[in-house]
Amino acid sequence: MSKLLELDYQIEDIDTVAKQILDHMSSKTVLFYGEMGAGKTTLIKSLVKLLGSDDDVSSPTFSIVNDYRAKSNSIYHFDLYRISDEEEALNFGFEDYLNTPNWVFIEWPQNAQNLVPEDANTIEISYKNKTSRTLKLSQKHNINPEKQQKATKF
Numbered sequence: 001m002s003k004l005l006e007l008d009y010q011i012e013d014i015d016t017v018a019k020q021i022l023d024h025m026s027s028k029t030v031l032f033y034g035e036m037g038a039g040k041t042t043l044i045k046s047l048v049k050l051l052g053s054d055d056d057v058s059s060p061t062f063s064i065v066n067d068y069r070a071k072s073n074s075i076y077h078f079d080l081y082r083i084s085d086e087e088e089a090l091n092f093g094f095e096d097y098l099n100t101p102n103w104v105f106i107e108w109p110q111n112a113q114n115l116v117p118e119d120a121n122t123i124e125i126s127y128k129n130k131t132s133r134t135l136k137l138s139q140k141h142n143i144n145p146e147k148q149q150k151a152t153k154f
């Protein structure tokens with residue numbers, strides 16, 4: 001695990017922070033860790049907008065995955081909070097979504113620990129105080145070329 005970026009931020013800074021994250025991201029697959037209310041969905045909303053999508057971002061709690069249309073790619077937004085086991089993820093085709101060159105953002109990846117790819121980035125958000133959060137962006141392993149995120153691409 002190597003650290004790519006660490007910062008504290010307030011909600012007012014969200015778009016600036018999202019831009020900074022995109023600049024430091026090495027993979028198009030990103031695992032979002034952090035307790036309920038930490039700010040995972042809020043950050044994904046800002047990232048999706050920066051990637052050129054006008055689609056409405058909301059937590060896909062009931063549908064498990066939302067599919068947004070960005071400039072040249074799709075963005076798949078998963079919330080695995082409510083899945084009961086990995087078989088449920090397999091049944092809705094989780095692996096098929098992963099095996100595409102599209103962006104993949106996953107909230108609660110720990111609920112499908114054995115299915116999430118090794119060549120992903122992780123974002124851990126923790127509550128600092130009422131008005132700020134601490135965020136850490138890391139790379140887990142080497143990233144396969146087709147999953148690498150290149151800053152020039154968006």
Ligand SMILES: Nc1ncnc2c1ncn2[C@@H]1O[C@H](COP(=O)(O)OP(=O)(O)O)[C@@H](O)[C@H]1O
Pocket residue numbers: 009010011034035036037038039040041042043130131132133
């Ligand atoms: N850096 C921040 N500082 C303060 N409040 C934040 C920050 N980021 C997000 N929030 C707020 O915290 C809440 C996070 O909700 P949400 O993004 O749905 O969390 P999660 O998806 O992690 O459960 C929202 O009300 C949002 O406005």
Ligand SMILES: [Mg+2]
Pocket residue numbers: 040041059079107
């Ligand atoms: Mg959420």
